[in-house]
Amino acid sequence: MKTTRLIFLAFLSVSLVFLSGCKDDPEEELSPYIGDYIITSATLSEDLVLKTLTVPDQVPFDMTVDAGTDITQMIVGALLGAIECDAANSLIQLREDFSLYLNCSSSAEELDAGTWEEQSETVIVLSMNSTAIPSSPIGIFLTITDVSLVSNVLTGTTTVPITSETLAGMVTLLSLGTLTLDMEATDPVVFITFTIELAKQ
Numbered sequence: 001m002k003t004t005r006l007i008f009l010a011f012l013s014v015s016l017v018f019l020s021g022c023k024d025d026p027e028e029e030l031s032p033y034i035g036d037y038i039i040t041s042a043t044l045s046e047d048l049v050l051k052t053l054t055v056p057d058q059v060p061f062d063m064t065v066d067a068g069t070d071i072t073q074m075i076v077g078a079l080l081g082a083i084e085c086d087a088a089n090s091l092i093q094l095r096e097d098f099s100l101y102l103n104c105s106s107s108a109e110e111l112d113a114g115t116w117e118e119q120s121e122t123v124i125v126l127s128m129n130s131t132a133i134p135s136s137p138i139g140i141f142l143t144i145t146d147v148s149l150v151s152n153v154l155t156g157t158t159t160v161p162i163t164s165e166t167l168a169g170m171v172t173l174l175s176l177g178t179l180t181l182d183m184e185a186t187d188p189v190v191f192i193t194f195t196i197e198l199a200k201q
Contacts (some may be wrong), residue, residue, distance in 0.1 A: 031118045032149055035196035042075035043068055045157055045193045051185035052171055055178055063171060063179055071194060074170050078162060082132050083111050091201065098167045099103045100126060114139060135163050152200040161189040
């Protein structure tokens with residue numbers, strides 16, 4: 001009788017080990033940042049001092065663009081300009097396979113723009129290729145820090161390289177045509193830091 005009980009217990013133990021080994025592995029949790037986004041706001045995080053010339057007499061003048069200035073139009077043009085689409089329909093797609101696409105919701109056009117990575121709960125890196133950023137032969141890396149996703153609104157802070165040609169347009173716009181960027185005194189690329197807000201669709 002004892003032998004029978006021991007055999008039964010041994011069989012039961014082996015069965016439990018086998019059954020526990022057959023359980024499905026827990027599914028890997030998907031990143032909450034996967035989705036389609038529209039850039040809704042971009043605001044300078046720190047003052048930006050630019051070398052400019054007055055129009056028409058070309059007198060040198062240091063123009064300060066204050067922190068808090070809305071630069072949404074310039075950032076949308078710099079990051080999404082490679083796809084022909086109006087700003088309201090231009091999407092940044094962070095896909096499940098960590099590919100990054102630019103997409104126009106009002107047409108079938110889409111562009112393989114690179115990859116993305118969630119480095120931590122508060123840091124996302126967008127690696128945008130030269131197809132997405134034609135002004136850069138190697139593309140650009142955007143590290144977005146202090147990332148927060150609340151009620152489908154993603155916010156964070158990043159630094160991007162902006163071409164002097166793009167800055168020239170900003171100077172003309174902000175000064176209402178009274179100033180022009182001094183191209184000789186300005187580096188071909190200027191790094192600016194700003195906060196960005198994207199609405200998840």
